[in-house]
Amino acid sequence: MLRTRCPNDNHGRAVVTVRFCPNCGMVVNESILAKNCPLETHARRRRGRNAYCVDCGQGLLQEGSGR
Ligand SMILES: [Zn+2]
Numbered sequence: 715m716l717r718t719r720c721p722n723d724n725h726g727r728a729v730v731t732v733r734f735c736p737n738c739g740m741v742v743n744e745s746i747l748a749k750n751c752p753l754e755t756h757a758r759r760r761r762g763r764n765a766y767c768v769d770c771g772q773g774l775l776q777e778g779s780g781r
Pocket residue numbers: 720721722725735736737738739740
C-alpha cells in the first residue's frame with residue numbers, strides 16, 4: 715500500500731486531541747467524532763495554514779467546495 719509520509723506530529727503522538735490531521739486529512743484519532751463546523755471556523759483554520767479541518771476533515775484549500 716502506498717502511503718505518503720506526513721510530517722505532522724499528530725501521527726506519532728500517543729494522545730491526539732483531534733480526529734483529523736490538519737496536514738494530510740487522515741484520521742488520527744478514531745474515538746473522536748467528526749463535527750459539523752461553521753464556515754468561520756474553516757476560514758480561521760485556513761488562515762492558520764491548515765490544509766484540512768481537524769474536526770470534520772474537510773479540505774480547506776480548495777475554493778468553492780460546498781458553497
Ligand atoms: Zn497527517
